[in-house]
Amino acid sequence: MRGVWTVARKDLQSELRSKEAINASVSFALVILLIFSFAFEPTADETRAISGGLLWIAFAFAGALILNRSFARELQNDCLEAVIASPVAGWELFLGKAFGSFLLLFGVELICLPVFGIFYGINLTKTLWPLLLILVLGTWALTALGVTFAALTVNIRLRELMLPLLLYPALSPALMASMTLTTSLLTTGSFGTNNQPWIRLLIGFDVIFTSLALALIEFVLVL
């Protein structure tokens, strides 16, 4: 497991020093929230009905920026070959990068949440802990699948286009579940009895796709 923390720490440190992706991500997410407020002319009720969707759109798009960099940062100076040839196992590399990206994206989301609450007049503190739970589950789906596809597309031309093109359809079940549950939390204050399947879907998605990624990552890394 040490390899996982080593890789995660390396990614986090290099990112926190330059702050390129974080700044870009936070700015992008805030701009999206701003543009949505022009598009929807929100009274509090209307926004609450679409709040889950808005938040997760912003997070998904901002996440793509972070995920792109997770493997792209290794392209210079043949770092990718060095990392693959190192004693770090494939699964450790995957989990390390996934954790690193997860923490970065989760940080971005935590910054965006109060801004969202202020812009749209929604009180987030009433349902904070369930909301954070959904954020964790949904963000992990995003980063686990995203890092896998980032590894797949790192050496391809049009990489920045292919990653979102492949990632968002594959991520849709998790995105839908996250959006539905977030909206339910912000409008009714609870998950709602009808939404139990969505929670199961989200957890199942996380488990299945993390396992699938771990199983297949060796094939992807020797490209």
Add this chain to the structure above:
Amino acid sequence: MSTMSTRQKLVYGLGATGTLLLIWNLYRVLLVLPDEMQQGAIYRIIYFHVPAAFVGWTLFLAALVASALYLWNKNLALDGFAASAIEVGWVFCSINLVTGMIWARIIWGIWWTWDPRLTSMFICWLLYGGYLVLRGAIDDAGQRATVSAVLAIFAFADVPIVFMAIRWWRTQHPSPVLETGGLAPEMRLPFWLNVFVFLLIGLAITLLRLDQEDTKRELEGLRRHAHAHAI
């Protein structure tokens, strides 16, 4: 006739059988069968809408197996088969979506709705479309094969969701009729016959496409040979 390879004979055989059966079945579906009580003539589209989906998913399953096998033994012929199966399957998915939309426009009054069945099928279409786009973006044969194989495995995770959608959720899309016996007896033979017909035609086109993949591989080999000797 003797100069045709086995595969070509298979393509013509499957294609001809499929077409003949299709024509016979079309006669039955369009002219012999009576109308459904509430829907009028448009209900007959089910004989094309559902078989297209079944054959599409079957081809995706075949591609899944081929992709997994490719990752195991790296035989490029398997990658060629997966690519062919997915491309043809994607066309059948498109047919399914288009026929569904036309039926929906008549019966529901709207072209589209975001219920679980339609949404997941559309996502399936996007995923495999992305697979085809991805293949076009990679020039190196080995890399393309590996990336495609992994993507095919991930993409197939959506297919069970599409299939089970009308059983897991209450959807606007009609509920299951096949296993609940909701399909009238005289409809069953034409329906399953059309599934068989589509399967034959789908296989024929896949083999055609597979031929092209083999030609492409031969081409790449020859090019490498030419460049090696030119130096």
Add this chain to the structure above:
Amino acid sequence: MDKRNFLYLFYGLSLAWGLVAAYLFVLMQRSRKLRAELDRVKRMVGDQ
């Protein structure tokens, strides 16, 4: 036979089979291009 909606059935089936025909056409084009390319490269190798 009930003529209700028959027109749309016709449209639907035409579109479906039109898609198949279009795809077959694309395949044929691709085949022709591939064969031409193959002949060209074969000739190039033969010349060496």
